[in-house]
Amino acid sequence: MLKVDNVKKAFGQTTVLDGVNLTVNPGEVVSILGSSGSGKSTLIRCINGLEKLNAGRITVDDFDVSKPKELAEARKRSATVFQLFNLYPHMTALQNITLAPVEVLKRPKAEVEAEGRALLQSVGLGDRADAYPAQLSGGQRQRVGICRALAMKPRYLLLDEVTSALDPEMTAEVLDILAKLAKSGTTMVFVTHEIEFARQISNRIVFLEKGKLLVDLPTAEFFAADGGLAQPRVAQFLSKMRKD
Amino acid sequence: MRYTEFTPFDLWLLAQGLGVTIGLFLVTSLIGLLLGALWGVIRFYRVPVLTQVITFIAEILKNSPVLVQLFLVFFGFPAFFKLNMTPVNAAIITLSLNTAAFVYVIAVSSIESIGRDQIEAARVFGLTRWQVLRHVIAPQALAFSIGPLTALLVNQLQVTSLISVIGVMDLSKIGANLNLRTLKPFIVWTAVGILYYLSAKLVATLGAKLEKRLRAHSAFRGL
Numbered sequence: 001m002l003k004v005d006n007v008k009k010a011f012g013q014t015t016v017l018d019g020v021n022l023t024v025n026p027g028e029v030v031s032i033l034g035s036s037g038s039g040k041s042t043l044i045r046c047i048n049g050l051e052k053l054n055a056g057r058i059t060v061d062d063f064d065v066s067k068p069k070e071l072a073e074a075r076k077r078s079a080t081v082f083q084l085f086n087l088y089p090h091m092t093a094l095q096n097i098t099l100a101p102v103e104v105l106k107r108p109k110a111e112v113e114a115e116g117r118a119l120l121q122s123v124g125l126g127d128r129a130d131a132y133p134a135q136l137s138g139g140q141r142q143r144v145g146i147c148r149a150l151a152m153k154p155r156y157l158l159l160d161e162v163t164s165a166l167d168p169e170m171t172a173e174v175l176d177i178l179a180k181l182a183k184s185g186t187t188m189v190f191v192t193h194e195i196e197f198a199r200q201i202s203n204r205i206v207f208l209e210k211g212k213l214l215v216d217l218p219t220a221e222f223f224a225a226d227g228g229l230a231q232p233r234v235a236q237f238l239s240k241m242r243k244d
Numbered sequence: 245m246r247y248t249e250f251t252p253f254d255l256w257l258l259a260q261g262l263g264v265t266i267g268l269f270l271v272t273s274l275i276g277l278l279l280g281a282l283w284g285v286i287r288f289y290r291v292p293v294l295t296q297v298i299t300f301i302a303e304i305l306k307n308s309p310v311l312v313q314l315f316l317v318f319f320g321f322p323a324f325f326k327l328n329m330t331p332v333n334a335a336i337i338t339l340s341l342n343t344a345a346f347v348y349v350i351a352v353s354s355i356e357s358i359g360r361d362q363i364e365a366a367r368v369f370g371l372t373r374w375q376v377l378r379h380v381i382a383p384q385a386l387a388f389s390i391g392p393l394t395a396l397l398v399n400q401l402q403v404t405s406l407i408s409v410i411g412v413m414d415l416s417k418i419g420a421n422l423n424l425r426t427l428k429p430f431i432v433w434t435a436v437g438i439l440y441y442l443s444a445k446l447v448a449t450l451g452a453k454l455e456k457r458l459r460a461h462s463a464f465r466g467l
Contacts, residue, residue: 048368075370086365090384099379100369152369 001025002047002078002156002189007056009042009211016042018211019056024189026155029182031190031198031219034208035237040191041083043208044160047189048080061155076104078156079149083164085141087133093120093144094129097151105152112151119147123177139170146177157181157188164193195241199223207234248426261418262439268332268414269401269443272339276400277393279340280347287348288355288377298348305345311406314338318410335407343400350392354385387458394451398444405440415439 002024009017016039024030032040045051047058049065058065060074087096097116101107120129123143133141142162149157159178163171175197182188182201192198198205198219205222207215215234221227228234283298305313318334321327358381366376408417419436423429 050364050368072370075368080365080368082361082365084361086361088362088366088380090387099366100371103375103379104370148369 001059001061002187003057003059004043004047005057005059007043007046007058008054009039009046009051010054016211017046020208020211020213022206022213022216024156024187026187027185028204029186029188029190029202030204030206031192031202032206032208033192033195033198033237038208039211040208041160044080044158044189044191048078048158049075076152077154078158079152079154080158080160081142081145081149081162083161085133085138085145085165087141087144087148089133092130092132093125093136093147096133096144097148100148101151116147116151119150120144123147124173137170138166139173142166142170142174143177146174146181150181155187157186159188159190159192161191161193193241195238207231207237209233248428250426250428250431254422254426257418257422258415258435258439261413261415262443264413265401265404265415265440266443268335268339268407268412269397269404272336272343272404273397273400275336275340276343277347279344281351283344283348284351284355285377287352288381289373301341302345302348305342306349310338310342310403311409313342314406314410331407331410331412334410335404335412339400339404339407342403343396346396346400347393350389350396351385354389354392355381357388358384383458387455390451390455390458394448394455397451398447401444401447402440 002022004020004022007017007020008015018039020039020043022030022043032043034040042051046053047060047065049071053066060077063070063074063077065071065074088099091099094113094116097119098109098112101112101115102109117126117129120126123146125140125143125147128136128140133144136144142165145162162178163174166174171194175194178188178190179197179201188201190198190202202219205215205217205219205228206213207222207228215222215228215231217228222234223229223238229238283302286298287295314334317338318329318331322329362380363376366380371379404414405416408414408420411417415436419432423432426432
């Protein structure tokens, strides 16, 4: 279980997360919606230990991310896919994927490489294993980013606006893969602006507004008139996003 | 035969001088590279006190003439601390430290040139600081720094000529001796200059080759 407990985070005077509570159970797909600056990305960065919390607690399978010793264990259980891919530019697609499993999980290189190739194959990049990130398109890079995360066999997959930097065609490439993952029971925390897609794959949808968790409802209820849409801010957000 | 004429033995003397110059260059460059890189790593880990001490020493070494540093090491310290100092040792100490100071600057700036985002990614995937340095930062920082390092080493090769002043029998000192004996400065200094030029060219060529290999991953070849 991934548990976010009354988390507060401020950068200087700016409060970004203001008492967020969230629980993600294994097998669930939870989408986090909210306008820019609502704290979605910061929440992900708190879960994977990139930001220090000002208050509250985050545990990944009972490992507290605020404690350096437990953070290492927590990080083995979650894997992040980044908005801007954050691939290692000096390594090939395959090397990007195998680095952490070999160095962190101490798994045999040959085995990890075979798995890495299979992962690349599964996202349609079987023939680009030896390409460097600079030689790949945005959509291809993000697919490598997803493979890199999956190679860690994470219990929780954290996705931070993974399609925001992609054009619609490349977005479709990436979303196809995520849909398959959701179907196969991968636990995902999915920060996104793709509302329709979130609706299709999520069990639950969470709405963040100015660092507070405004709504946390099962998907169907979130989009129901007497559920999430009853919140004026949510209704406003959804209508605006759909017009675009 | 008059004493002002050149003899075949002069060529041997020049070769010896070149050997001393190149030998000292290689030794001091190696020490300087290792020491400068080590300082860079210490700064990367933000080791308290040590980082400030290193930055201070590097500042002094960068911002004072090598000749003054050489005199201080060869004349100043031995007099003050009652030590014995040979010209060669003074040359090795001074040139190594001076190279290290500039290598340190290059190391720091190339480490800082690596995008924060990839370092964050590596940390999130559970790599330790050392693993991040070794697998993500160092290979890219090295590729990035080869250009400035080559320029630095080419310069340091010329700087070795200063050690002739304290009596090391390097290429410049041999040149000075030959000049005094033959009284043919144009020929002597042209020959010496060509030898320096060829050595420097060799360093630059090797550096360029290495850079090309280390940068294989960036397909960009300029506009």
